Amino acid sequence: MKTVLIPTDFSKNSLHALQYAQELFKCERACFFVLHAYGEEVYGEYKTVDKENAQKLKEEIKTKTEKKLDELIDSVIGEPPNPLHNFETIASFDSLIDAVNDFVDEMNIDLVIMGTKGETSDHKTTFGSYTIEIFKYVKCPVLAVPEDFEYRQPKAILFPTDYLLPYKRRELKLLGDLAGKFKSKVHCLYITDFDELSPRQEDNKLFLEETLTRPYLYFETTPIKNKAEVILEQIKKKDAGMLVMMNSRHSFFEDMLYRSTVDLLGLKIKIPFLVMQNLKR
CATH class of the missing domain: 3.40.50.620 (HUPs)
Structure with a gap:
């Protein structure tokens, strides 16, 4: 069984990556781990939070994240669901790079699949800084899927x-x-x-x-x-x-x-x- 990790920020391109992953492994057993790292939402740039309020904020964001992950999975399972596929969600209080690296090691992940920005994005490159960092440092194959790529078999x-x-x-x-x-x-x-x-x-x-x-x-x-x-x-x-x-x-x-x-x-x-x-x- 293939183990596939899909980091998500709940954007359109990360949703597209999850849908692409389902198509790519449509005819084989696969477990899809959908991960959202929310550490920076608590201690992100320009945020000054004292210890008591940080813990409260952390619990609030964790609850919201778990709910959004469940809703995301419900939206992509399909009717009827593919019996070859399992889904698990991970809400990680960590940075994205560390969360992905740790989970790849823990679960011996076969492949990380990430969504990238479409060509109409205002960014200079579809490969954002997080994607580049994961390319370089995660000890696992990484597949970047352009947001506007329509699935077809790679002949x-x-x-x-x-x-x-x-x-x-x-x-x-x-x-x-x-x-x-x-x-x-x-x-x-x-x-x-x-x-x-x-x-x-x-x-x-x-x-x-x-x-x-x-x-x-x-x-x-x-x-x-x-x-x-x-x-x-x-x-x-x-x-x-x-x-x-x-x-x-x-x-x-x-x-x-x-x-x-x-x-x-x-x-x-x-x-x-x-x-x-x-x-x-």
């Missing part, structure tokens, strides 16, 4: 990689399971000006081939230019229904984050974005 999946990272088997199994059940094509894209791979890269590429046995796997290269533009071009060319990247220290993904090219992706990407982790769990 083509784009996986940009430089083959430098030793992939985690559990992460690849998640990708393999998703791609396998939809009979997807996984396009491994290496953006490079070099013709040959190093022995380390060859080993990692072979590990991909040996692990991703369920989907149709393709290996492609393209010359170096602006990485975000290449990715966006390939998404359009292949009509990809999902983008997959690996996150690790000094990785291609982290390089994108710190060079702000993720802003271009965040503004223009219109498909779900799965970030797999290369961190010990």
